[in-house]
Amino acid sequence: MQRKIRVVEEIIGTRSAFATLSKQLEIQKSLLRRVSSYLPPPLDQHCLGAIPGKGTLTLLTDSPVWSSRLRFLTDALLRRLRNDGVAFGRIIVKVVSTQSPDAVAQHPPRRARLSHMSAELLRDTAEHTSDEKLKQALLRLSSHAD
Incomplete structure (x- = not known):
């Protein structure tokens, strides 16, 4: 049992580090409740x-x-927070994924496909291009038609 406690302490770090993290988490939760x-x-x-x-x-x-x-709503939020004594210079909004990696893997992104008309235009452009590298790139791209 003593070994298990030691391993948990090694993973979490010192008790003061855990206390600091715990306090930061409580501050974030409280701030989220206020903002919400x-x-x-x-x-x-x-x-x-x-x-x-x-x-x-x-x-x-x-x-x-x-x-x-x-x-x-960020300007209004900043004013409300300042009125409550919580001052920030600005608010940044970020998007986080709530999907598990397994859910993302089940639905891989679809590859974009070219229409036949777009592929034909690319092949025609490739035929009239003197740069060989560009010609090959256009032909490869044109092969992605439906």
């Missing part, structure tokens, strides 16, 4: 994190759509 309370539904459910930095508050959302909507 200022946001209209359903945007409040899509703000996933609030990370304070040196003069900057980073807010995390789960999609580009919610990120855009949140960016429109």
Whole structure:
């Protein structure tokens, strides 16, 4: 049992480091609750994190759509936070993926395909190009037609 405790302490680090991390996590949770309370539904459910930095508050959302909507509200959020005694110079909004790596692997991105007309135009351009490298590149590209 003593060995297991020692291993956990090695993984986590010293108790003071763990206490510091725990305190930072509580600050982030509290800040997220405060920010979320200022946001209209359903945007409040899509703000996933609030990370304070040196003069900057980073807010995390789960999609580009919610990120855009949140960016429109950053000035109002800064004013509300300042009125509550929490001052930041600016807010940065970032998108984080909430999908597991397995879910992403199940749906790989589709390869873009060229129309037959686009492929024909590329082949025609390749035929009239004197640069051999460019000609070969255009022909390779034209092979991606439906």
